[in-house]
C-alpha cells in the first residue's frame with residue numbers, strides 16, 4: 198500500500214518538474230500555478246505514504262518510524278527537499294528554482310523505487326537501531342541534506358542563468374525569466390545556513406546516539422568523517438562569503454561542490470568499510 | 478569584517494588572526510580526513526601494508542596515515558585551528574563590544590533624508606503628543622527606547638537584539654570547548670574491551686591499541702547472555718545480565734543491551750559483540766546392558782570398557798553437511814584405532830538414505846562393537862563482548878555542542894535592529910519620520926518598522 202502511494206508521488210513529481218520547466222521556458226504563470234499545485238499534491242501523497250508506512254509497521258507489530266533503511270532514507274530525503282522547496286517558494290514568491298530542485302527530489306524517489314523488493318518491505322530493527330535517537334538523527338541529517346540540495350539547485354540555476362543570458366553583463370538585472378545574480382546568491386547563502394544548522398544538529402544527535410550504542414561519541418567511522426568533511430566545506434563557504442567577501446560564482450561553485458560531498462557522505466561512503474553500513 | 482586592523486606590528490599575531498589561515502586550515506583538515514577514510518586505519522591497516530611494496534609502505538608509515546587522526550601532524554592542524562580561533566576571537570572582541578555598546582544618535586544629519594514615502598507620516602497632534610504615542614509603539618515592538626528633546630523636534634531611538642553580535646563567539650567557543658572535551662577524554666579517559674564467558678567473571682580489561690591490561694578494581698560476572706533473532710535471521714536482541722562484585726559480594730546488577738549501557742563506579746559497559754565457544758557434546762553410550770551419558774568438549778578424552786579403551790572428541794559440528802549436529806569420535810584400544818561421526822538425527826538420516834551407515838562406515842556410530850554412540854545434543858555456550866570505557870570529556874563536549882547550537886540561533890536568527898524616529902513640524906503639520914538599521918536581517922527590521930507604525934496609528938496593538 199505505502200509503496201504504491203510513494204510510487205505515485207514519484208510520478209507526480211515528474212509531472213510537476215515538467216510543469217516547472219514549461220513555466221520557465223514560456224514565462225507563463227499559468228503553468229507555474231499548475232506546477233505548484235501538482236508539487237503540493239505530490240507532497241501530500243508522499244506525506245500520506247510515509248504516514249501509512251509508519252502505521253503499517255505498527256500493524257505488523259514492529260512500530261518504528263520509516264527511517265530505518267536505505268530505501269526509507271531516500272524517500273525521506275526527497276520529502277525533505279520538496280517540503281523545504283515549497284516553503285521557500287512560498288516565502289520568496291517565485292517559482293524559478295523549481296526546475297532545478299524538483300529533479301533531485303524526483304531522482305531520489307525514482308532511485309528508491311529501483312530498490313529490490315526485499316528492501317522496500319518494512320523490516321524490523323536490529324539492536325543498534327533500536328534507539329529513540331534514530332528518528333531525531335535521521336530527520337535532522339536529511340533536513341540538512343535537503344537544504345543543501347536546494348543550495349545545489351540554486352548553484353545550477355546560477356550557471357544556467359549565465360548560460361542563457363549570454364555574456365553581456367550577467368550580474369545586472371533580471372534576465373528573462375531569471376532573478377538577478379545577487380538574489381540567487383543570497384538564496385544560496387540562506388539555504389546553506391539552514392543546511393549547516395541541520396547538519397550540525399544531525400552530527401550532534403548522531404554523536405549522542407553513538408555514545409549510547411557504540412560507547413564513543415566519535416569513532417572516525419567513514420560516515421562520521423565524511424559528515425565532518427561536508428561540514429568543514431560549508432563552514433569554509435560561510436567564512437569565505439562573510440569575512441572574505443566571496444560572492445557570485447565562487448559561492449555557487451562551493452554550493453555545488455558541497456553537495457557532491459553530501460552525496461558522498463550519503464551514498465559513496467557505503468563503498469568504504471563502515472559501522473553505518475546497515476543503512477545499505 | 479573589520480579584521481586585521483589591530484596589532485599590525487606583530488606578524489605572529491596577524492598570521493593567527495587571519496581568516497585566510499582559517500580557510501586554509503578548514504580545507505587541509507577536510508583533505509586529511511578524506512585520506513583517513515580511504516587508507517585503512519589502525520588494526521585494519523596491518524594487512525594492507527604488507528601488500529604494498531616496501532618503499533611505499535615506508536612512506537605510509539612515515540606519514541602515519543594509518544593512524545591519521547592521532548598522528549602528530551593531524552593534531553598539529555587541530556592545534557593551529559585552535560590557536561587561530563582563540564586569536565581571531567580575541568582580536569575581534571573589542572570590535573564587537575564597540576558595536577554592542579554603540580548607540581548612534583537619532584539626530585544624526587542625513588538619517589531621514591532618503592526615506593520612502595510610507596516612512597514619513599503626517600499627524601494631527603502636537604510634537605510632544607505624537608512623540609509620546611510613537612514612544613509607546615516602539616516600546617511595544619523593540620523595547621529599549623531613548624528620547625532626545627530638541628527645541629523644534631523630538632527624536633526617539635529604539636533597539637533590540639544587540640546580543641546577536643556575540644552569537645559568533647558562542648559558535649567559536651562551542652568549537653573550542655568540543656576540542657577541549659576531546660583532549661580531556663584522550664588524556665583522562667580510557668577505552669578497552671573484554672570478553673566474559675557465560676557464568677564467568679573478569680576483573681581486568683584489554684586496553685585498546687595494544688596498551689595492555691587494566692585492572693577494574695572490581696569484578697564483573699556475566700550471569701546470562703541471550704541473543705534473539707527475527708524470523709528473517711536478522712538479530713533482534715543482544716542482552717547480558719551482569720553482576721558487579723567487590724570482595725565476593727554483589728554490589729549491583731543490571732541488564733546490558735545495545736543502546737542501554739551500564740555504569741559502575743564511573744566505568745561504562747556497552748554491549749559490543751558476542752560469540753559462541755565450542756560447547757559440550759552430550760553423548761549417550763549404550764552397550765553390554767548399560768547406558769551412560771557423558772559430557773565432553775572438543776579435544777577431551779575419557780575411558781570406557783573399564784579403561785581398556787579411550788574415546789576422544791575429535792570435532793564438534795553444529796550442522797554437518799546440513800544433517801544437523803554431529804560429533805567426530807576417535808576410539809583407541811591398544812593399537813587399534815577407529816573414528817566415526819555421531820549424528821544427533823541419525824534416525825531421520827537413515828530413513829532418508831536407507832543403508833547409509835553400512836555403505837559409509839564413517840557414519841556408523843556402532844562401529845566400536847558392542848557399543849553404540851548417540852548424540853543427545855551440543856550445548857553451545859556464549860561469551861559476551863563488552864566495550865568498557867570512561868570518558869570525562871563527554872560532559873564538556875556536550876556543553877560545547879550546546880554552545881554551538883545556541884550560537885547558531887543567536888547568529889542566524891537574531892539581529893540587532895534599531896529604529897530612529899524624528900517628530901517635528903513641517904508646513905504647519907506634525908511630521909513623523911521613521912528610519913531603521915539592521916545588523917543582518919533587513920526584512921525582519923522592515924517588519925518591526927511596519928508593526929511600530931501600525932501600533933502608532935492604532936491599527937494594531
Ligand code: HEM
Pocket residue numbers: 432435436439440478480493494495496499558561562565566569645648649652888
Ligand atoms: C570549525 C571551526 C569554525 C566554525 C564551525 C565557525 C563557524 C562560524 C559561523 C557559523 C560564522 C557565522 C557566519 C555567518 O554569519 O555567515 C562564523 C563567522 C566568523 N568566523 Fe568562524 N568558525 C570556525 C572557525 C573560525 C576560525 C578559526 C576563525 C579565525 C580566524 C573564525 C573567524 C570568524 C569570523 C571573523 C567570523 C565573522 C564574524 C562576523 O563578522 O560577524 N572562524 N564562524
